Amino acid sequence: MSDHDYTPKSKVGKWFNDRLPLLTLANHLTDYPTPKNLNYWWTFGGILTFCLITQIVTGLTLAMHYIAHADMAFESVEHIMRDVNYGWLIRYIHANGASMFFLAVYIHIFRSLFYGSYKSPREIIWIIGIIIYLLMMAAAFMGYVLPWGQMSFWGATVITNLFSAIPLVGEGIVTWLWGGYSVDNPTLTRFFTLHYLIPFLILGLVVLHIWALHVPGNNNPVGIDIKKPSKDTVPFHPYIVIKDGFALLMFMIVFAFFVFYTPNILGHADNYIEADPLVTPAHIVPEWYLLPFYAILRSVPDKLLGVVAMLSAILILAALPWLDTSKIRSAVFRPLYKQFYWILVADVLILGYVGAMPAEGLYLLIARVATAYYFIHFLVILPVLGFKEKTIPVPLSITEPVLGGSVNFATAKNKESTIDK
Amino acid sequence: MSEKKTNRRDFLFTATYAVGAVGVGATIWPMIDQMNPDASVKALASTEVDVSLVDPGKTITVLWRGKPVFIRRRTQDEIAEARAVKLDDLKDPQKDEDRAKDPEWLVMLGVCTHLGCVPLDQKGDYNGWFCPCHGSHYDISGRIRKGPAPTNMEIPKYEFVNANTIKIG
Numbered sequence: 082m083s084d085h086d087y088t089p090k091s092k093v094g095k096w097f098n099d100r101l102p103l104l105t106l107a108n109h110l111t112d113y114p115t116p117k118n119l120n121y122w123w124t125f126g127g128i129l130t131f132c133l134i135t136q137i138v139t140g141l142t143l144a145m146h147y148i149a150h151a152d153m154a155f156e157s158v159e160h161i162m163r164d165v166n167y168g169w170l171i172r173y174i175h176a177n178g179a180s181m182f183f184l185a186v187y188i189h190i191f192r193s194l195f196y197g198s199y200k201s202p203r204e205i206i207w208i209i210g211i212i213i214y215l216l217m218m219a220a221a222f223m224g225y226v227l228p229w230g231q232m233s234f235w236g237a238t239v240i241t242n243l244f245s246a247i248p249l250v251g252e253g254i255v256t257w258l259w260g261g262y263s264v265d266n267p268t269l270t271r272f273f274t275l276h277y278l279i280p281f282l283i284l285g286l287v288v289l290h291i292w293a294l295h296v297p298g299n300n301n302p303v304g305i306d307i308k309k310p311s312k313d314t315v316p317f318h319p320y321i322v323i324k325d326g327f328a329l330l331m332f333m334i335v336f337a338f339f340v341f342y343t344p345n346i347l348g349h350a351d352n353y354i355e356a357d358p359l360v361t362p363a364h365i366v367p368e369w370y371l372l373p374f375y376a377i378l379r380s381v382p383d384k385l386l387g388v389v390a391m392l393s394a395i396l397i398l399a400a401l402p403w404l405d406t407s408k409i410r411s412a413v414f415r416p417l418y419k420q421f422y423w424i425l426v427a428d429v430l431i432l433g434y435v436g437a438m439p440a441e442g443l444y445l446l447i448a449r450v451a452t453a454y455y456f457i458h459f460l461v462i463l464p465v466l467g468f469k470e471k472t473i474p475v476p477l478s479i480t481e482p483v484l485g486g487s488v489n490f491a492t493a494k495n496k497e498s499t500i501d502k
Numbered sequence: 503m504s505e506k507k508t509n510r511r512d513f514l515f516t517a518t519y520a521v522g523a524v525g526v527g528a529t530i531w532p533m534i535d536q537m538n539p540d541a542s543v544k545a546l547a548s549t550e551v552d553v554s555l556v557d558p559g560k561t562i563t564v565l566w567r568g569k570p571v572f573i574r575r576r577t578q579d580e581i582a583e584a585r586a587v588k589l590d591d592l593k594d595p596q597k598d599e600d601r602a603k604d605p606e607w608l609v610m611l612g613v614c615t616h617l618g619c620v621p622l623d624q625k626g627d628y629n630g631w632f633c634p635c636h637g638s639h640y641d642i643s644g645r646i647r648k649g650p651a652p653t654n655m656e657i658p659k660y661e662f663v664n665a666n667t668i669k670i671g
Contacts (some may be wrong), residue, residue, distance in 0.1 A: 241618075260543070
């Protein structure tokens with residue numbers, strides 16, 4: 082990278098930069114050589130940063146009006162909705178913002194899966210991403226508890242009880258998490274504290290995520306290593322900034338649609354009933370973004386093994402760079418992997434669907450098959466595929482297929498002869 | 503340096519690490535233990551309930567330590583049904599006699615042992631309780647019969663203070 086030679090033009094700039102090289106950093110970020118073929122699936126990193134900032138800003142303002150106490154939390158949320166100036170808007174942005182955050186993160190994760198962005202040398206970026214994803218789930222879960230509605234209370238009860246599956250110490254851990262013998266005020270206050278803390282942990286990890294990204298540079302749709310800077314790259318500013326900005330605008334239209342037209346469609350009506358420790362709602366379902374894992378939990382008839390399966394489903398992703406034995410990154414050049422990829426996408430969507438349905442009869446059977454397939458994909462198909470699959474030859478550079486008209490030199494020659502005729 | 507001799511400095515390092523570890527542990531423990539139930543929560547450990555108005559075949563629910571407790575006055579048929587069950591049929595074998603000292607009164611935590619929901623009264627395949635969250639069925643003695651819950655519903659410590667009053671806790 083060329084930014085080592087950077088010197089600010091102004092005298093003051095030079096004076097400052099010699100003492101704290103912030104301008105060097107800014108220069109690195111502007112000039113940062115980016116593959117010129119990045120498509121719109123690559124814009125979700127920027128969109129996710131926007132989501133995080135949105136959640137932090139709206140969260141801060143909500144915290145100015147919210148009261149973390151079991152007797153007052155529910156009313157304070159209604160107070161925000163009815164009395165606080167624009168309180169309804171800020172809360173709806175925050176609540177729907179969580180869903181938008183997960184929508185974006187799932188697209189971001191599945192983009193990595195398709196283009197093999199998790200492979201060497203980008204394993205650390207990927208693992209930091211998984212940690213961010215886990216923290217996001219924790220933050221979303223605890224945030225959902227804060228309004229102290231029926232779903233908040235019973236969601237908190239069910240999720241914290243997952244720890245009781247641990248042999249011997251399980252019950253002790255649950256009591257410790259609760260600060261009592263059931264979910265109650267001590268639970269609410271600590272969840273509020275942690276819900277406030279986690280976004281800043283995520284922010285720190287995002288910095289590491291981007292730092293780790295800037296060492297090898299972006300992967301790209303062709304999935305090959307490129308020279309930087311070269312004919313294959315463009316500077317981050319203005320090319321990627323403008324593209325990210327346009328995608329963000331489109332994303333914000335979807336976001337605004339939810340906030341202004343269907344602000345409650347992703348929530349549950351039961352959460353507008355204040356928490357009652359004596360009555361469990363008839364159907365307890367988590368938010369949509371946790372449904373696939375919920376389906377995995379329920380598909381295993383044993384309590385401990387169900388919890389183990391659910392956690393493994395997430396943690397297995399961290400081992401992905403080593404489970405996928407193929408040297409080729411992009412699915413574009415992996416005809417078999419491409420098919421298995423789409424089967425996995427369908428599998429996860431099916432898990433999400435059955436997670437929302439009652440765990441009985443046909444739904445349960447489907448959930449079990451889909452759960453089994455999920456693990457088979459990562460533990461059997463991916464490792465084997467790397468050895469068995471006949472991949473399509475990859476181009477030597479991003480520019481080559483564009484100029485040659487084909488990814489492969491031999492076919493490129495054929496094309497030329499057809500054109501000659 | 504193929505062979506390393508233990509010298510005075512190694513001893514000092516080890517001693518420093520050991521004392522340091524104890525110090526870190528002693529500092530961290532209060533930070534962890536502050537999350538455990540505090541004195542005010544523990545103080546609410548027992549509740550007295552007047553059960554004189556409960557008719558046979560009815561259940562009342564009272565709150566004890568933030569959790570629901572079911573107190574059911576069972577009919578003779580229900581007692582007979584609960585006592586007739588073979589232990590071999592049970593996932594968590596327990597005699598009804600051990601669960602209800604006075605056969606007429608079943609006092610138990612109304613908390614599903616799966617993930618902590620409150621089961622519904624007089625529902626399910628065994629005329630007992632049914633948990634709506636993940637479909638566990640309990641019999642009229644509160645024993646798990648079908649579904650993901652691993653154990654029977656828990657019996658808290660309780661006693662009859664007099665003929666009409668039960669003290670839980």
